[in-house]
Amino acid sequence: MKIFKPAAGxxxxxxxxxxxxxxxxxxxxxxxxxxxxKPEFKHEGDKQATDSTTTGNQxxxxxxxxxxQESPTIDWDKKIIKTAELNLETKNYKSxxxxxxxxxxxxxxxxxxxxxxxxxYKIETxxxxxxxxxxxxxxxxxxxxxxxQILEKKINSEDVTTQIIDTRSRMEAKKQVRLRYLDLxxxxxxxEEILNVQKEVNAIQEDxxxxxxxxxxxxxxxxxxxxxxxxxxxxxxxxxxxxxxxxGTKVWLSFKNGWNWIGDVFVGIISIWPLFLLGFICWMVYKxxxxxxxxxxxx
Numbered sequence: 001m002k003i004f005k006p007a008a009g010x011x012x013x014x015x016x017x018x019x020x021x022x023x024x025x026x027x028x029x030x031x032x033x034x035x036x037x038k039p040e041f042k043h044e045g046d047k048q049a050t051d052s053t054t055t056g057n058q059x060x061x062x063x064x065x066x067x068x069q070e071s072p073t074i075d076w077d078k079k080i081i082k083t084a085e086l087n088l089e090t091k092n093y094k095s096x097x098x099x100x101x102x103x104x105x106x107x108x109x110x111x112x113x114x115x116x117x118x119x120x121y122k123i124e125t126x127x128x129x130x131x132x133x134x135x136x137x138x139x140x141x142x143x144x145x146x147x148x149q150i151l152e153k154k155i156n157s158e159d160v161t162t163q164i165i166d167t168r169s170r171m172e173a174k175k176q177v178r179l180r181y182l183d184l185x186x187x188x189x190x191x192e193e194i195l196n197v198q199k200e201v202n203a204i205q206e207d208x209x210x211x212x213x214x215x216x217x218x219x220x221x222x223x224x225x226x227x228x229x230x231x232x233x234x235x236x237x238x239x240x241x242x243x244x245x246x247x248g249t250k251v252w253l254s255f256k257n258g259w260n261w262i263g264d265v266f267v268g269i270i271s272i273w274p275l276f277l278l279g280f281i282c283w284m285v286y287k288x289x290x291x292x293x294x295x296x297x298x299x
Contacts (some may be wrong), residue, residue, distance in 0.1 A: 079222035087152035093233035120239035124232035171211035
């Protein structure tokens with residue numbers, strides 16, 4: 001019996017070890033099952049939370065996007081047309097003429113119209129200058145910076161921002177109406193309907209082109225300011241008396257013009273001499289008829 005005690009002890013240890021492993025394995029299995037269940041539950045909750053969060057985040061963004069698409073972009077930049085009247089007297093016409101052209105080119109402008117006058121009293125140039133609106137003040141300051149005498153200086157400003165925005169809005173509305181008429185044109189069933197719809201489309205197209213031209217004109221006018229410049233040099237100051245005569249000279253000229261007027265009337269009367277001749281003949285015939293009627297005896 002003593003021989004089998006160690007064997008019995010070993011067998012007992014093996015049984016205890018097996019039971020321990022089995023219990024440990026069951027615990028691991030239970031933990032594994034719990035672990036599998038927990039992620040699945042958390043996944044569904046997280047998904048629902050994520051979906052709700054995503055939906056909540058997407059709705060404002062979509063609303064904002066639609067709102068941005070519905071509201072048109074409006075250009076609120078100021079469009080101001082500036083026009084200046086500048087009249088200068090210079091001591092050196094040739095030098096100031098070159099100076100003016102140099103500065104117009106320097107500030108990115110151009111001369112759109114020019115007229116030169118010369119007589120015994122003065123030599124003069126009348127020019128219309130177009131200059132970018134941001135260089136308007138610089139060019140005006142440059143032209144009046146020398147020893148020129150300023151006889152007149154006047155600046156006018158006109159805000160055409162509202163006109164441009166209104167015209168652009170009407171043009172966009174016309175485009176929408178034109179698209180509707182084009183859809184009706186596709187649905188036309190006979191020639192008469194086609195011609196009527198095409199007539200309306202042509203009228204709307206003319207309005208759109210007119211609005212486009214108006215916007216272009218106002219935009220260009222606002223981009224380039226206008227300077228109506230007049231500058232001159234007195235060549236012979238004494239010759240001004242001939243251009244502005246005295247009172248005695250005016251009286252003499254009046255008599256002279258009156259005599260010339262009488263001469264013109266006399267020449268005009270002579271030019272209608274056939275009428276006078278015809279009237280004289282008619283008068284002579286009437287006079288003879290009247291005399292013969294008086295001399296005839298009464299029965």
